[in-house]
Amino acid sequence: DREGVDCAPFVYIMLHKPGGLLSATQDKKQATVLDLLPEHLRRRGLFPVGRLDKDTEGLLIVTDAGALSHALMSPARHVSKVYEAEIEGEMAKDAVQRFAQGMTLKDGTVCRPAKLEHVPAACGQCVRITLQEGKYHQVKRMLAARGKPVLYLKRLSMGPLELDPELVTGGWRPLTEEERKRLKELE
Numbered sequence: 001d002r003e004g005v006d007c008a009p010f011v012y013i014m015l016h017k018p019g020g021l022l023s024a025t026q027d028k029k030q031a032t033v034l035d036l037l038p039e040h041l042r043r044r045g046l047f048p049v050g051r052l053d054k055d056t057e058g059l060l061i062v063t064d065a066g067a068l069s070h071a072l073m074s075p076a077r078h079v080s081k082v083y084e085a086e087i088e089g090e091m092a093k094d095a096v097q098r099f100a101q102g103m104t105l106k107d108g109t110v111c112r113p114a115k116l117e118h119v120p121a122a123c124g125q126c127v128r129i130t131l132q133e134g135k136y137h138q139v140k141r142m143l144a145a146r147g148k149p150v151l152y153l154k155r156l157s158m159g160p161l162e163l164d165p166e167l168v169t170g171g172w173r174p175l176t177e178e179e180r181k182r183l184k185e186l187e
Contacts, residue, residue, distance in 0.1 A: 010064055011064050015036065020054065025046075046063060048062050049063060052155060056155065059163040071183075072183070078133075081134060082157040083129045083139050084156055086150070091146065096116045096117070105142070114130060
């Protein structure tokens, strides 16, 4: 019941972010993910937990619970975030090992070890990357450092929460009681 969400002490929403929207609460020039929600929810002071690049799609949690946001995004917590990327060309044979070792990007940014998996037939050339941090454009920058530009990027999960496959791009729904319970365990 979407109207019932408005009465809860905190709101927890799963949003399937489409490309082209900012992961922000407001912007004077561009549409944000909050523009997808009805006015009665936007008035609650909701905010996206973490950021997805403007052109990146996928799982975004929108809430007014600051403790949850901190639990999911704090670098000290090492919460896994899983992304699927369509890349140009095939990865080198040593790419899985290189990601597992972590890497330092050209600008000196140190990226913690990450898991890289090939995803057969999911798209042209797809890989799945699991990170436990979320630095600026990290997935794109790590793949670019291996000579593989990202053509399409989608976040599939954050911690124990997976993107609902029934949720259309641009769609949203309140988290289920079970999903909220799993996220509360992180706080």
